[in-house]
């Protein structure tokens with residue numbers, strides 16, 4: 001992991017983006033913004049799930065008219081997503097929104113951009129300038145459009161990035177001429193390889209905070225890999241100050257995955273239990289997949305970041321579970337539970353779920369009372385003795401160790 005690249009700090013409401021501040025998680029509502037109750041309910045759900053800032057679409061006047069009420073009820077800062085109609089940006093600013101998102105591909109009339117900048121400047125509202133692969137090609141000037149389309153057709157990767165960077169530069173010149181520096185920038189593509197190189201290119205040219213994202217990534221099942229491959233490469237390079245993972249799904253999954261990504265990269269402290277589990281193999285002698293799914297659900301009620309391991313056998317399990325605060329190693333119909341390296345009990349398969357939960361909960365309560373400390377990866381687990389089968393024979397998985 002490279003150190004975070006230095007960027008200027010921009011405040012979105014009370015949330016700082018950039019500088020040395022933690023990477024901020026964003027998401028976007030899927031509701032019609034004018035439907036205030038549904039929009040507020042979704043914002044609250046996202047905020048409860050760990051989302052720091054929520055963006056709402058404002059295509060119509062009814063949407064910006066709903067903003068004052070939404071802002072009053074929202075627990076997190078709100079960004080107005082504006083396309084095509086600069087008046088929506090002015091209305092959103094008037095409503096007191098915390099940030100505006102503009103797309104240079106569809107609001108590029110100089111006078112209109114100047115007016116939005118002036119309104120934001122007066123109220124110290126930042127603007128995200130987001131170029132997207134989908135809206136980057138010139139729409140009005142037909143000869144320029146053909147030229148850009150031709151360049152993209154001849155070398156999509158290089159020319160798409162060149163055009164994105166060039167349009168971003170041109171647009172940001174307007175902000176510079178207005179002496180407006182409260183800017184966050186993004187350059188999204190559906191192709192992770194283009195995202196990685198585009199963000200690398202803009203991070204070299206500008207010191208504005210970067211909003212990372214892979215656009216139109218698809219449903220979580222496929223969009224997860226598409227998004228995380230680009231975002232993790234960039235974050236490991238020290239690039240990125242805020243991010244949105246985009247899915248064609250309930251946006252809470254965007255927040256869950258963004259949180260998990262930042263936690264596994266050590267960029268955000270975990271607040272809930274962490275579950276690790278073996279992938280199972282031909283040595284497995286219990287229904288581990290079912291057990292893991294049930295353990296995951298039960299652990300959701302614990303609010304301390306206890307690390308829990310569910311391992312199918314003692315062959316590789318102890319080494320792979322090292323660092324777990326609570327672990328179970330299964331054998332034929334039974335499991336041995338460890339708490340911070342100490343064996344606490346042996347239980348039958350049907351008791352494993354409850355026993356593991358009880359041990360995890362009890363350990364979490366000891367941590368909360370200050371009587372125990374989370375392992376932080378320091379627990380060493382000595383492999384348990386072979387678990388005899390009901391008929392007294394030693395399981396094959398243990399003999400083969």
Ligand code: SF4
Pocket residue numbers: 278279280281282283284311312313314315316317
């Ligand atoms: S812990 Fe055991 S059962 Fe699970 S994958 Fe490893 S060897 Fe297989």
